[in-house]
Amino acid sequence: MRKLTCKTQNTNSTQILIENGLKDHIFELEQFFGAYRNMVIITDRNVAKHHLVSLKKQLKSFGGTVYGIVIEPGEQSKNLSTLEHIYYELSEYGITRSDAIIALGGGVVGDIAGFAAATYMRGIDFYQVPTSLIAQVDSSVGGKTGVDLTVGKNLVGAFYPAKAVIVDPNYLKTLDDHFLMDGMGEVIKYGCISSSKLFVRLMGYEYQEDLLDDMEDIVTKCLQIKRNVVEEDERESGVRRILNFGHTIGHVIETYFDYGTYTHGEAVAIGMYNITRMSVREGITPEENLKNIAVLLDTYGLPKDLPEMDENRVKHILNNDKKFEGDILNVCVIPKIGVAEIVRVHKDKAFQLFT
Ligand SMILES: NC(=O)c1ccc[n+]([C@@H]2O[C@H](COP(=O)([O-])OP(=O)(O)OC[C@H]3O[C@@H](n4cnc5c(N)ncnc54)[C@H](O)[C@@H]3O)[C@@H](O)[C@H]2O)c1
Numbered sequence: 001m002r003k004l005t006c007k008t009q010n011t012n013s014t015q016i017l018i019e020n021g022l023k024d025h026i027f028e029l030e031q032f033f034g035a036y037r038n039m040v041i042i043t044d045r046n047v048a049k050h051h052l053v054s055l056k057k058q059l060k061s062f063g064g065t066v067y068g069i070v071i072e073p074g075e076q077s078k079n080l081s082t083l084e085h086i087y088y089e090l091s092e093y094g095i096t097r098s099d100a101i102i103a104l105g106g107g108v109v110g111d112i113a114g115f116a117a118a119t120y121m122r123g124i125d126f127y128q129v130p131t132s133l134i135a136q137v138d139s140s141v142g143g144k145t146g147v148d149l150t151v152g153k154n155l156v157g158a159f160y161p162a163k164a165v166i167v168d169p170n171y172l173k174t175l176d177d178h179f180l181m182d183g184m185g186e187v188i189k190y191g192c193i194s195s196s197k198l199f200v201r202l203m204g205y206e207y208q209e210d211l212l213d214d215m216e217d218i219v220t221k222c223l224q225i226k227r228n229v230v231e232e233d234e235r236e237s238g239v240r241r242i243l244n245f246g247h248t249i250g251h252v253i254e255t256y257f258d259y260g261t262y263t264h265g266e267a268v269a270i271g272m273y274n275i276t277r278m279s280v281r282e283g284i285t286p287e288e289n290l291k292n293i294a295v296l297l298d299t300y301g302l303p304k305d306l307p308e309m310d311e312n313r314v315k316h317i318l319n320n321d322k323k324f325e326g327d328i329l330n331v332c333v334i335p336k337i338g339v340a341e342i343v344r345v346h347k348d349k350a351f352q353l354f355t
Pocket of ligand 1: 073139141145176
């Protein structure tokens, strides 16, 4: 088993366990789950179908009561009304501050369950069991939790890291191919911002089985990068901004299309390609890097082209971006594959990213 610890100044540290097959050995993790009277698993309908019964049974073996809250799948559930439903169920089950919430699912479940844990009774213990690739390589670590508003993505939230993150790449076997490829968008991001070795490795997979065989390694590499960045800058005032590579454009696309047309990884893919197109134009990035990103996105069936969008609506959405400091937007670019840099872009110029 691979073990990582993510230690930050402001919040508790997170233990990260990664192993193929770990999902069937959760009953052995008494050090985390042994002392709770009540545990609540929050999951979505798709994940529940395959994995809820097993997790519930294993957690019950510690002797407490285990409840399940099942939400509808997809980004459109990551909102205040689902959150209110979760609070309501938690109170129905009589959950108190000495109990725990466990997120079993993708990034949507992790983000909303984490925010529920951060805010219900001002905070109760929280664990993540990520089941999608995005959640395994990215969203389950680093403590960002929250929900979307109709005017923008992730606008309400809190930093609330899980006490432990239990990662089993075997969960990905029931994940739809579309979402596996979608998750590759975030994996490619890690190659772009921090590891040319990972980037080159990703170019070498001809068959999906080979990729899945190597997933424990790939997930560990991505989480090491994320852990290192988060430990240095938990609250995103500096280096953590590099994790947003492709996300400024990506978030606008997701919001513009009401979180329905483009999934997160697809929107980020379009964002990475188009921000790099800009940085090539500005002479920051050599053209060859853009070509390599295009090859990799094509390999994993991810989109590159900006959809047609109305300029005024784009401006309205972009204005709500959390990365603005006054009129200046901090944007991550890559001078070369494996190296990230933050550039400060004036609001007026930021709008040109979409043309
Ligand atoms: N908190 C963070 O730091 C952070 C980082 C990156 C992304 N995110 C957020 O993560 C979300 C995207 O994550 P996502 O792509 O995992 O979305 P998701 O949670 O909607 O999962 C994608 C789909 O896969 C299904 N699914 C997940 N695991 C499965 C499994 N093992 N078997 C079968 N089906 C499964 C889900 O039901 C859903 O339909 C976005 O809301 C994004 O903002 C957060």
